[in-house]
Amino acid sequence: MNPPKEFDVIVVKDVRIPSSSPAVSLAADIYMPLVTKPCPAVVTMHSVRKDAMAGMGVRRFLRYFAKRGYASLLVDTRGTGSSDGEAVPLLSPSEGEDGAAVVEWIADQSWCDGAVGMWGSSHGGMLTLATASLRPPSLKAVVAMLAATDIERDLIHPAHQRGGIGYFGRFALLDIIFSMMPALRAGDDVDGQRWKARASGFTPLVLDAWRNKAGAPVWRERAVDIGRIEVPTFCVAGWRDVYCDNMIQAYEELSVPKKLLAGPWLHTFVDASPREPVSTAELTCDWWDRWLRDAETDNSADHDEMIYLEGTRPGWYTPRAWPPPDSLVRSYAVMGVDELAPVDERGATGEDEAIAAHQNDSTVGALTGLWTTPTAVFGYPLDQTDDDRRSMAFTSDALAEDLIITGRPVLRLVCGEDTTAVRCVAKLTDVDEAGRSRAIAVGVAGLTPGTRDEVTVTMNSTCYRVARRHRLRLVLADNDFPRLWPVNGPSCLAVASANRLSGAKGHWSRLELPILEESTLRPVAVPRPAKSTGGTSRVKLPAPVWVTSRDHVSGGAAVRIDTTEGAPYESGGEHLLIIDRTMRATVSDRNATSTEIKGSGRASVRTESGDDVIVEARVTVEDDQLRAEGLVEVNGIRVITRHWTA
Structure with missing residues (x-):
């Protein structure tokens, strides 16, 4: 088979796109292939910013898709990054409505041939499924990776029980950090007014989760109706991911052409996983070729389900169907x-x-x-x-x-x-x-x-x-x-x-x-990344720390997790965005009311304008109270401090 044709790519930064609200515009980076006629387009939307974690995580995908002839967009969700408006809780109805507005705007551009695909991992995958359930006419196919369709059940209050460290730790810290962080790129917020207004007035999303307890009616408004999806859907699930069963259930409920990839992954980009990395960029592009282009494609070697068998003698297999009818x-x-x-x-x-x-x-x-x-x-x-x-x-x-x-x-x-x-x-x-x-x-x-x-x-x-x-x-x-x-x-x-x-x-x-029976499983080959695809760092970062401990006198137990991530926030850029996070959960068997979850995070970066910025966040969750704090320092001077209590 001849290798696919590759195109040169240009990047257009901070393009304004109308949202579903007349007064709110969204910001996008577009990776544009240098083609001679309109081409299909693919889009992902995320809340952790195109100039920060979202861009650091997906720009290799954006460039890969553009080289293969797809206009590829990364959009800041409302109230985040360079987009206008106020941020809304995960899977609020307006998120899907914004996604539908973006899809139709893309389809109407002179450089797009009218066929649009949507994809994303984590929050980006949630938004993809939410948008697909609204059936925008120009959306032709989607790819959802390690995503949730019911944010209460699978993250905030698992199985409708009061949740612990998952949402009220890692996510809460990132939300505060990226909401209070100024624009890192020189042209994204020239006078800083958007950042100053947001950092001074926003309310952390963790407070919404705290106030809406398990079983609150609002959670049903923030769930995706998978049965409404009418376009071909590719689902990627990790057996050890927080959203594992959500992705598998979504796949089972779909009544459209569909594909499933399920591997032994935690919540990470599959191509950068330390265990069984798979080239999801290649598989996703094959999916776009199949459903977004007019030309016929050869799908004879394609498999609807590619499943990793964990445990003893692991390996990749394809069953006759999922769920396996032979069970x-x-x-x-x-x-x-x-x-x-x-x-x-x-x-x-x-x-x-x-x-x-x-x-x-x-x-x-x-x-x-x-x-x-x-x-x-x-x-x-x-x-x-x-x-x-x-x-x-x-x-x-x-x-x-x-x-x-x-x-x-x-x-x-x-x-x-x-x-x-x-x-x-x-x-x-x-x-x-x-x-x-x-x-x-x-x-x-x-x-x-x-x-x-x-x-x-x-x-x-x-x-x-x-x-x-x-x-x-x-x-x-x-x-x-x-x-x-x-x-x-x-x-x-x-x-x-x-x-x-x-x-x-x-x-x-x-x-x-x-x-x-093993005889009903056929071995299958999955595409591997050509090389390490994770973000590159120019400094040696501390190794993660994961400690579980017991105090045999007090009858208590503790879990501590320390992580440091760092990479250039711009492709080929000189400056690193480094994010340190520490989370600690403690509990006593003799007094469960003393349970406490504490998290702290610190992001440090030098912006393109030459400012040294530090953003810190802290969250403490107790049995009957939640406290949060955020602060920003620019060039050693504290410019914003915020406190919240619920």
């Missing part, structure tokens, strides 16, 4: 106080003569990993044996053969009448021959204390091979710190389990696993 459900009985036993094909049931009970431990959860924080390149599950000991754990005998779990494990939980817990966190783990326990999937469900109704706890999607001689473990608790805010006061989780398996019908808890 068989294998049931395991929750037995006695610590056993997990397979139910044979004759459908034997259990007698509910056993009740296993466990008192809550607020410190449980940190060893499952940082997939919900989220971090980009570290935070995969640790050995969580210590957490298992502090929870209710049911373990199987050693497996006689490999077991490939593909889909969503489901726990049919029957609680004993002594249950006072208001939720159940269920984790499926892989216990190796050395006794180490690593999380495969996690699910959460609310409980009604004192009842024996069956509750379904659905875990996140997975594709994972458990090796022969390993064991399965079901771990139950009512806490998952620091992902969820701990439950106050003592509580008990009592589980109805089978005393023995027999032909008698019983009311007992059981685990259902979707199992796939």
